[in-house]
Amino acid sequence: MVGAIGFWGWVGIVVLKAVIILIFVATAAAYMSYAERKVSARIQLRHGPNRVGPLGLLQPLADVVKLFFKENTAPKGRERFLFLLAPSIAGAVAIFAFAAIPVNGPTTIGSFTLHWDLIHVNVGLLFILAMTSLGVYSIFLGGYAANSKYSLLGGLRSAAQLISYEMAVAFAIMGVIILSGSLDMEQIVTKQTGLWFIFLQPLAFFLYFIAGLAEGNRLPFDLPEAESELGAGYHTEYSSMKFAFYFLAEYINMVIICSIATTLFLGGWLPPFAFLSFIPGVIWYLVKISLLLFTMIWIRFTLPRFRYDRLMNFGWKVLLPLGLMNIVVTGVVIALRAA
Amino acid sequence: MNWALWLLGAIAVISAISLIWSSHALYSALSLVVTICALSVIFLILNAQFLFAVQIIVYAGAVMVLFVFIIALLNPRAEERPRVDWHMVLGILASIVAAVGVWTMAGSTAVVQNGKIRGAVVGRIAHPSSFAYTEQAVNAHGNVQTIAGQLFTTYLLPFEVSSLLLLVAAAGAVYLTHHARKGL
Structure with missing residues (x-):
C-alpha cells in the first residue's frame, strides 16, 4: 500500500479521504433532514421548508446555525462526564463505520491501486458491524447520564432493542457472506457482477432492511424515542450541539445501513446493465443509497409504531428464525451445487 | 507502527488501572470497554483483523453493554474506602511479582527485538507448536479463512x-x- 507512492503520499491520501468523508457525512446528514421534511410534507400534503433559499434548500444551513447558537441547557443531577461523552461517542462511531464503505471500485493508476474506502481491511463488513455495535453506548449512557426517567427508559429500551436486532442483522447478512466467500466489501461487490445478490438472497435483503430500520431507530421501530410516551427518549435532556450530534449520528447511521444494503445486495458501485458502465461507480452508489434512503423516509410516514413487546417478539421469533432458515437453505444449495 | 503499539499499550494499561481504582462501578465497566478497544486495535495492527472485529463485537459491543446495563439499573453508590489499606499494598506487591514473572518467562529480548515489539514471537513462546502461522501466510489465505480452517479441522x-x-x-x-x- 505504501510502496508505490511513498510514505507521505500515503499519509496525504489518507488525510484527503478522511476530510472528504467528514464533509460528505456532514452534508449528507444535513440534507437528509431536509429530504425527510420535504418528503414527509409531500406525503402529508404540506409544503415543507420553502423560505430559506430556493425551494428551502438552505434550510439545513439555517438549522445548523440555529443549533450552534441555542442555549445549552443541562439537568442538575447529571453525570457530567458521561453526559458529554455520550453524544461524542454517537458521532464518532458513526463516522468510523463510514470509513470502511467502498463507494467505488479500486482504481489503478500506474502501479498504485487506489481503494475508495478509508480503511481497507479484509474483514471490512465485520469492521462496520463492530463500529455500529459500539453505538449502543452513546444511546444508553446518554439516557443514564441525564438523570431523567424519560431518558433512562428510552436508553434502556434502545439497548435491548439494538442488541436484539444486531442478531437479526448478523444472520441476514450471513447468506451473502456464504455466497461471496469473503468479508471484504470490495470483493463482495465484485462477485455481484452480472447478478446482484438481491436476486439470489431476496429474503435476506428484506430481513436486513427491516432489522436495519430497527438498528437505526427508524419508524416503525423508533421506540427509544417514542415521543408520545417518553418525551423524546434518550435525548430528552440534550440541547444545542450535543443534541445535534445525536441528530447527526442518526442520519449517518441511516446512510450506513443503506450503504451496507447497497454493497451486499444491490451491487454497490456496479451499474445495473453492462452498457451503462460509462457512468462512474460513485454515481451508481449514490443513486442506489438515495433510493433506499427515500424508502426509509417513506416507511416512516406510512407505518405506525410497534408496541414494545411486539417489537421484541418480532425480532426474536420472526426475523431470527427466518434468518437461520435462510442460512441453512443457502448452505445446502451451495453444497449441492458444489457436489 | 511501533509507536502506535506503545501508545495503545499505554491506553490499555491506564484504563485497566482506572478499572480497578475508580470508585464508581459504572466508570470501572467503561474503563474495561476502553481496555478492550485498545487491545483490539493492537490485534488489528498485528494483522489479526478477525480477532479485532470479534473482540469489539462480542466483548465491547455485547457483553460489556449488558454489564453497563445492569450496573446502571442497580445504580450502586460510589464506594467509600480508605485511600491506602493492606489490600492495596498486597495487591500492588502481587501485581509487581506477576509482571516480573511474565517478563522473565516471555524473555525481554523476545518481546522487544531490534526495537520492535513482536507479537508473533510472544505467541510462539507461549505455545510453540500451534503458532505455525506467520503474518504473510495468514494474509495470503485471509484471516477468517485460516481461523475457520483450524476451528473446523x-x-x-x-x-x-x-x-x-x-x-x-x-x-x-x-x-x-x-x-x-x-x-x-
Whole structure:
C-alpha cells in the first residue's frame, strides 16, 4: 500500500479521504433532514421548508446555525462526564463505520491501486458491524447520564432493542457472506457482477432492511424515542450541539445501513446493465443509497409504531428464525451445487 | 507502527488501572470497554483483523453493554474506602511479582527485538507448536479463512464442545428465570 507512492503520499491520501468523508457525512446528514421534511410534507400534503433559499434548500444551513447558537441547557443531577461523552461517542462511531464503505471500485493508476474506502481491511463488513455495535453506548449512557426517567427508559429500551436486532442483522447478512466467500466489501461487490445478490438472497435483503430500520431507530421501530410516551427518549435532556450530534449520528447511521444494503445486495458501485458502465461507480452508489434512503423516509410516514413487546417478539421469533432458515437453505444449495 | 503499539499499550494499561481504582462501578465497566478497544486495535495492527472485529463485537459491543446495563439499573453508590489499606499494598506487591514473572518467562529480548515489539514471537513462546502461522501466510489465505480452517479441522471437538456448553448455559438461564417467575 505504501510502496508505490511513498510514505507521505500515503499519509496525504489518507488525510484527503478522511476530510472528504467528514464533509460528505456532514452534508449528507444535513440534507437528509431536509429530504425527510420535504418528503414527509409531500406525503402529508404540506409544503415543507420553502423560505430559506430556493425551494428551502438552505434550510439545513439555517438549522445548523440555529443549533450552534441555542442555549445549552443541562439537568442538575447529571453525570457530567458521561453526559458529554455520550453524544461524542454517537458521532464518532458513526463516522468510523463510514470509513470502511467502498463507494467505488479500486482504481489503478500506474502501479498504485487506489481503494475508495478509508480503511481497507479484509474483514471490512465485520469492521462496520463492530463500529455500529459500539453505538449502543452513546444511546444508553446518554439516557443514564441525564438523570431523567424519560431518558433512562428510552436508553434502556434502545439497548435491548439494538442488541436484539444486531442478531437479526448478523444472520441476514450471513447468506451473502456464504455466497461471496469473503468479508471484504470490495470483493463482495465484485462477485455481484452480472447478478446482484438481491436476486439470489431476496429474503435476506428484506430481513436486513427491516432489522436495519430497527438498528437505526427508524419508524416503525423508533421506540427509544417514542415521543408520545417518553418525551423524546434518550435525548430528552440534550440541547444545542450535543443534541445535534445525536441528530447527526442518526442520519449517518441511516446512510450506513443503506450503504451496507447497497454493497451486499444491490451491487454497490456496479451499474445495473453492462452498457451503462460509462457512468462512474460513485454515481451508481449514490443513486442506489438515495433510493433506499427515500424508502426509509417513506416507511416512516406510512407505518405506525410497534408496541414494545411486539417489537421484541418480532425480532426474536420472526426475523431470527427466518434468518437461520435462510442460512441453512443457502448452505445446502451451495453444497449441492458444489457436489 | 511501533509507536502506535506503545501508545495503545499505554491506553490499555491506564484504563485497566482506572478499572480497578475508580470508585464508581459504572466508570470501572467503561474503563474495561476502553481496555478492550485498545487491545483490539493492537490485534488489528498485528494483522489479526478477525480477532479485532470479534473482540469489539462480542466483548465491547455485547457483553460489556449488558454489564453497563445492569450496573446502571442497580445504580450502586460510589464506594467509600480508605485511600491506602493492606489490600492495596498486597495487591500492588502481587501485581509487581506477576509482571516480573511474565517478563522473565516471555524473555525481554523476545518481546522487544531490534526495537520492535513482536507479537508473533510472544505467541510462539507461549505455545510453540500451534503458532505455525506467520503474518504473510495468514494474509495470503485471509484471516477468517485460516481461523475457520483450524476451528473446523484441528480443533473441531473443543469447538463443538464449547458451543454445547454455551447452549447448556443459555438453557439453564431460561429455566432459572421461568422457575423464579412461578413463585411470584
